[in-house]
Amino acid sequence: MGNLLYLYGLIPSKEAEQSLPALKDFDGNGDIYMIPVGKITAIVCNLDAENYSEEMLKERINNDMEWLQEKAFHHHETVLKLANLYTIVPLKFCTLYKNQDSLENAVIENEAKLLDTFGLIKGNEEWNLKIYCDDHLLKKQVGENNPTIEAKKEEISQLSKGKQFFEKKKLDKLIESELEAEKNKTSEKIHLQLKGLALRGDVKKAWSNDVTGRKEDMTWNSVYLIPKTKVESFLEEVRRYEKDMKEKGWKFEATGPWPAYHFTSF
Amino acid sequence: MYSTRETMANKEIGLIDILDVILDKGVALKADLVISIAGVDLVYLDLRLLIASVESLVQSKMEGRKTISSEEFDLEKEALIDATGQPDKWKN
Structure with missing residues (x-):
């Protein structure tokens, strides 16, 4: 054949x-x-x-x-x-x-x-950034610093013990959704700042924990086309985020340079 | 001293990262991989199959280490107590 x-x-x-x-x-x-x-x-x-x-x-x-x-x-x-x-x-x-x-x-x-x-693509490089987040650590902060949740907690403490049990379950759900919103907001802000150093920047779908096999959630998966002269500053910026946010449960992983798979098509 | 770029560029990359990039729309999306083969110019190969196999690989890996830590055990115990209602909670 x-x-x-x-x-x-x-x-x-x-x-x-x-x-x-x-x-x-x-x-x-x-x-x-x-x-x-x-x-x-x-x-x-x-x-x-x-x-x-x-x-x-x-x-x-x-x-x-x-x-x-x-x-x-x-x-x-x-x-x-x-x-x-x-x-x-x-x-x-x-x-x-x-x-x-x-x-x-x-x-x-x-x-x-x-x-x-x-x-x-000439003179530019493709880099990928994945942001991970330890929900456990972040949830604690959201639970402590979020006014909506503070108010709800106060309300619950006034209830009878039996009602408290169910209300606390509801509160957990509220914390969960506030957490997701918070994670997205923060990641998006970072993405927009990094995009400023790049020629282009796109958001990809974040993977589930089944795919990553990690305990932290992937909150962000994005890809950038960066002029070679700016790659170093881009990575320094990523490193700075990593340093500043590590203790709050955030992790940043950049990989590259990739052949420009994302920014080309044939 | 190496630049950040050189350090990053020499880092090991996992299969999953590679698949996410070299497969048409990445591992997390249901997409079609275009192949042109055997008399038919363009054949669409359903990537869902591939995603399934990537996920089953990860799962079989995870099943390999199924020993439960005491921390996990405590968590599960707590969840059980939670679900059944803590006995001393109702005493008041």
């Missing part, structure tokens, strides 16, 4: 003069290589169509975490190495083309958009 093409990324052909380092392909057997398509050059490898049918990919992604982990790391590491050498529009995991023609057509169709995108 021949070969499929696994597409890692697209770079400006001007930069393709710098030769590709030897990088192993998706299967670990061959090397990755370039396909020039006018002003744009695709970085790809061959994949045996028989081993990589749609069913096989679904099956593997669905049931074979070990495979997913190995291949996701391969994809990530390869694109990261390329991003250190070229201005690259990175492709998502497992972007496959049935043959060179279909890849070339896709590139030609999107040429103008791709050239714009190179302009946008």
Whole structure:
């Protein structure tokens, strides 16, 4: 059945003069290589169509975490190495083309958009920020410093013991919702300030504790496109938040620089 | 001395962070991963499957350490007492 093409990324052909380092392909057997398509050059490898049918990919992604982990790391590491050498529009995991023609057509169709995108990401870096919060610590503060809750507490203390039990349950719920509001407000404020240092900033969905496997809640997940000259100040700022808010139960985790997955599309 | 950027850039990154970035809309969203394969130009591969497997991975990891600490035990005990109504609370 021949070969499929696994597409890692697209770079400006001007930069393709710098030769590709030897990088192993998706299967670990061959090397990755370039396909020039006018002003744009695709970085790809061959994949045996028989081993990589749609069913096989679904099956593997669905049931074979070990495979997913190995291949996701391969994809990530390869694109990261390329991003250190070229201005690259990175492709998502497992972007496959049935043959060179279909890849070339896709590139030609999107040429103008791709050239714009190179302009946008050149000289900039993508960074991710996740904010975590220890609810237990924060809940105590909200419970102590929030006027709505203070008033409610006072009201409850006047009630009979039996009524107090149920009212306290309700109060816990109130604290819970005030807490969520407080967390969001604080995170958003930080996000807007950090966005000021960036070219762009977007909010992503925060993950549940099932996904993170952590006891602290993820309250914020955001991504920024930052001029290289401003990355240091951005990270210093994150560090300052971390230092100032640590004792109140907040944690800040920045990762990067990522290939600009979020701020490009193909 | 290393700059903050260099320190951060060399930090280890977990699989979940990578998946969140390299999969189309991240691990937490139900999204479609575009693949172009075998005669059909664009095939949408439902990412919900993938999310399910990421979550089951995390869960199976968590089940691996199911010993309960005395702190957790106390918390559960408290919750039970709470749910049944504390006996001495009603004595007055």
